[in-house]
Amino acid sequence: MLSVALIYPELLGTYGDGGNALVLAERARRRGFEAEVVNVGIDDEVPDATIYLLGGGEDGPQRLGADLLRASSFAARVRDGNFVFAVCAGLQLLGTSFCVEGDDEYEGLGLVDATTSRGETRAVGDLVVRVDDRALVGFENHGGRTTLGDDVEAFATVEVGLGNDGVVDGFRTPAIWASYAHGPVLAMNPWFADKVLGRALGRELEPLVTVADQLYDERVRALAR
């Protein structure tokens, strides 16, 4: 049974981020696994889940999301090894601090040694990063510059776009994968969706052919430099 918990979609779902939950659940079902998507609303307790998804959000919602998560069992569950895939604002609030309107050092959940400061410009555009020697294509739209602690591994190296700082994107720990590629990045990258799904289910997955394969090939061709 795959249980995908979408954390505060009302706050952290600006860029169609809920699509990632749909993609994981569908790709599991088509392989014969039972799967459910649990929308964790702002008044709900954070439930146990196979994977937690955190999406992007504007300043106010991001701050509220961080406050609510801090008061919840989320961090404890992640420290216990529950798996998280986070994008954009979700990435930032997992770190030690991030910027919101009126506060440049808003306290994050501190699950990863990563601080986000405000960049001079917003990074808006296609983002192509290399994960385990394969291209991951997506779109970024954020004003953050994220600095990783010395012993924190980046999620990927940047080929097109900015990511954390123009060199690397996101971060990766045993329990947390996080990228600036927002929105339904798992829809656009079926191979990576299966990597996330395989990690969540703890097993190797058989290939699954979907129209998303054509989308991925098209985007890689369009964005290849």
Added chain:
Amino acid sequence: MPRESSLRDDVATGAVRLVNLLSRLASRGSGTVVGGRVGLAIAPELLENLARGRDVVLVSGTNGKTTTTALIASGWGGSVATNDTGSNMPEGHVAALVASKSHSVVLEVDESWLDVVARATRPRVIALLNLSRDQLDRASEVRQIAERWRALLADLRDVTVVANANDPLIVYAAELAADVAWCDVPTPWTTDAVSCPRCTKPLHFADGSWWSECGFAKPNDLATAFGDDLTVRGTSLALELQLPGAFNEANAAVALTALSYVEVELADALERVDAVASVAGRFSLRRWRGHHLRLLLAKNPAGFSSMLLTLPHDAADVWVAINARVADGRDPSWLYDVPFEMLRGHRVYCFGDRRLDLATRLDYANVDHVVVNDESTLPVTSDVIDVLANYTAFQEWRTRSKAC
């Protein structure tokens, strides 16, 4: 036209006309933006001077502004100056005011330009429809727009703000204005107003109302509301719109409320608003290669959701065209905020530059779909097919098809 004219304005106005004429002759679009831009460069106060002494109504918001502007223009009756060519920034406003000397003016205004245009044109009425996510790669922060409107409306005098009471971001923007006419109109999309714009705590929605712990809540002094009929400032009106959908009822209610503040007789306005059947090609019946099409513009999640509700409940084929060019917003992530699951039971033909993004979305929604790479293979039927298209895709379909 009762305004002080200066030589510079006259030169600028003449330049607008000349450049627009040349632009049209050169077949470069409908020729309004270029001329307006030239005019503004010659005389930056041109918009202010052109608007002086006229009755100006401004319309802004994420969805429905073109339709609401058209309903106000039609409902007003007689000659009305309006920017009905789709250019909703100052260049387009200047062009509209040069093209018509009419005393009655209604302008559709891009959300980001409302403060500039309102300060220049000193409107009698500003109609605010809704604010939601749209073109995420550009005006990404919906709340920043609400903040800017709030500062503007707290400051602006001698204007009635006609505002949607069901959209918390609109209420936040309008609540400090000296004179507000709140409209209780259908607003299904509130996903972008989950946290309170005042205190960031969660907003609660129930029983047609909404509130936050800090006291921020839906206004209860409503000027306009739907019951059995539409009531606008105490006058009961039986809407019989030609335009489809609850969202157009909301647009019409806002339009009629706005018209009541420029002394238009509501009964007459209602008749003229009811009669509007198509706005800038939207909802119009078209022909293309033997197919009969109804063109529907849907360019963001809120608009798409509303439009999906207007589709017939049978299993008819639906065509959807998606681009992600600059005017559309280059990020099609919003496709995952559209409840395409509603199309289960239909077969959806996927068109546009980003048809594979659409097909992937539909695949995950378990909606039967066909990626149209070769248009000559499309089945021809005598049925009218609904074509939902986002901004530039809509323009393409409008250009390539002919009116029935």
